Amino acid sequence: MTSTPSQAVAAPSLWRRLQTGSIEQLHVRLESLIVLIVLAGIMAMLSPYFLSVSNFMNILLATSTIGVLAIAATFVIGSGGLDLSLGSVMGFSGVVGAYVGVNWGMPMPIAVLACIGAGALAGFVNGTIVTRAFVPAFIVTLGMLGIARGLALVISDGRVIYGLPQAMVYLGQGRPLGIPMPVIIFVTTAVIMHCVLAYTRYGRHTLAIGDSENAARTAGINIEHHRRTLYTLSGALAGLGGLLFTARINAGDPTAGLTYELTAITAAIIGGTNLFGGRGSILGTMVGALIMGVLQNGLNLLAVQSYYQQMAIGAVLILAVFIDQYQLRKETRV
Secondary structure, three states, X not given: OOOOOOOOOOOOOHHHHHHHHHHHHHOOOHHHHHHHHHHHHHHHHHOOOOOOHXXXXXXXXXXXXXXXXXXXXXXXXXXXXXXXXXXXXXXXHHHHHHHHHHOOOXXXXXXXXXXXXHHHHHHHHHHHHHHHOOOOHHHHHHXXXXXXXXXXXXXXXXOOEEOOOHHHHHHHHOOHHHOOHHHHHHHHHHHHHHHHHHHOHHHHHHHHHHHOHHHHHHOOOOHXXXXXXXXXXXXXXXXXXXXXXHHHHOEEOOOOOOOHHHHHHHHHHHOOOOOOOOOOOHHHHXXXXXXXXXXXXXXXXXXOOHHHHHHHHHHHHHHHHHHHHHHHHHHXXX
């Protein structure tokens, strides 16, 4: 006599299947795509200029710098860490690159390497202190936020450094085939980093550490070394963001990147990165960065003052974390 189950297992709903499919096939949360489409539709209705080609390029151009920082945030947060120094390291790196190119008269390749190298060095310091001194990442990167900003002001003597080499300016203002160079660099970086996070051992180890550090250590992953490389990578990407910003405005500004870390972290979380680690997607982060870009661009077109925009970004961050945790609790109960 065969026993029948007392309760039949319910088939997953259509919405649940679509959610799972979008994550497995596209590495993007379906909710993020819907939010982006709805937000773009609302802005298009509110402003007749929103759907123009030139405005679309402006959105991509403005998103490029934040997008690169958001990619950095995705790797660190996905591993269960946090980097609050992204904006300041970006400003510091831009000043270093401008100083080397202008004050030292070095050619463009050296200035570019100095810019990215300065960010990588700041990230390496973060990672070393976190892993060797066992200081929480929140405290370390918060301290680096102030140190990097102070160094930028010291190096530049508190002034903007103008007159970058033309080859360097092209990286921020060039438009091959009508596409802004920062957009090309951002998309290229995103594709490479997506492949690293989604398809390589390094990416799997990153998310494994965020999911369970003890389990990752048991599996033989060198947690300390991996975290150090993650913070170094985060700093290097912040340096790349500083390069794009500096080249775009043709100046090294020591105040560049103020509150950019907030926007970058928000973009990563909206894109599906779990604030407590274990889950992250670069393609999802690109969608999140576009959501932030569309929001800021739309508010600018509607002549909303900047401090209201900061309030909107903060509200979106809280809402994104709430939705993420709600989804997590819902999945746990199933």
